Amino acid sequence: MNQPLFLQPVFQERIWGGTALKDQFNYDIPSDQTGECWAISGHPNGQSTVVNGEFAGKTIGELWNEHRELFGGHTSPVFPLLTKILDANADLSVQVHPDDTYAKEHENGELGKTECWYIIDCDEDAEMIFGHTAGTKEEFVSMIENGEWNDLLRRLPVKPGDFFYVPSGTIHALCKGTLVLETQQSSDTTYRVYDYDRRDAEGNTRELHIEKSIEVTTIPHRNTDVQPAVEERDGVEVTKFVKAEYFTVYKWRVDGHASFVQNQPFQLASVLDGEGTLKVQGESYTLKKGNHFILPADIETFEIEGQLELIVSHV
Template identity: 45%
Template structure:
């Protein structure tokens, strides 16, 4: 019988027209090209990450799910209905602006078969001076004015731009118009979905030299014109040994923690825990084992792991199911 232990995965890397090479800073071995996304913990038809440590090395997250299901993912984390692991954990390198986009809710009738909606949150790991994001529509924008702006090329005038710096966090419920812009690296925790509707893409060609597809009608349909409840915050107030809550949704809770020495914690049988190491290094310890960790790594802690300790000097994100 395999005893539960913190799982580390080989990321699935995605080349994007807006990507770069910044993820190499985390010691990740990138393939050639403009790498925009590292799918760090993924169980999706478009990308599945495989375990690289311990007894289960070489097995995909889908295989782990099928073999250990409810026991390792928790009573909330194992769904007979949707099957897949409920979250997708990414690191994003925005060497250029991403398209202006919006995501649907779970109940959108035009969702691809088997797909979920996409509520997500960002934690800014790095931001160049002057970096910004697009975060929501300006007040008073409705479907008609957005459509008109898309037709006459003035859509950027209807969007809110927000300056960003490292440590900022943004909660992006489905229906929120948004875009990461050049000069930021973020950790993204999201529903396990790969459905994005592009509203505007700066009239640039894709990696194949052809214009990238826009999804105007779907975007107009799913946009929450009165707001979907997006929230943002600075996280400078985080103190060692306490969790600072960053985002609460029906799909995930995300908290920030600072490790300064040794921090004893425990998993919950209702949900797995995902740890994203934002800064620093140290060791994860649990009954029967230990694992060194460093910035840019992500770990899936099974719900039945029990007591564990994080040692070192580090800044972490902790995600679990509500």
């Protein structure tokens, strides 16, 4: 085959969503409360579909099950990663995710959820909730029961270009006015700790998962300082943000012409800005902002030309 797999994303409406996915990426979104673009996904709750080549019309899940050779024969029972773009038009709930062991036991075999965020854009005074102040489980429970949210939750300012690594067990929330590319384990398990007592269109509050949250939260909070490593070579600046248990994530800033060797079983790529051309074995593919694609195992070398910025990940 030796072809990249370009993908049609799936969009998810959320109480906190907005129109940034249409405004910034020109996506055809289902409503003015669209919170998530599941850009590269093999998760049953929203599967991306291939739009080019011999596998056009196939979902990532189908390819994972029927053509594992495209992914270097990787042994995970499910496609292991999920790339999203999130439009936090309002504050997300304060939440925490379980690890693999807990999720397998309590969530029907679902993977746990370690994730990371690249801040694409945000309001000038934007912030996020990352971690908590409790020193012990007893203190954590007491502060939740007494509604001491301002004292419990740690807030950090954010700016475009920031990167955050969010292991399972970390209390977190994106806040109003942030647009984020998220790379995560392929999981849709979220435990809500606090949702600002807000109500949906029917006047109902959303379900909270206090007991499970208490069971899975890391106490005390552990900081995850990201130390990006930047490498410059002909035509491209490669920033490695994180190399962790479940994924490695990079930013590629291409300026001109760059050649690449595929040294992973497969790679996931999202074009965040600019435009250019991807060349694979004499074939050219147009790249523009909002494109998402997989470079499968049988692509050994490739070239990118143009002025563009991509977020790239692999297992």
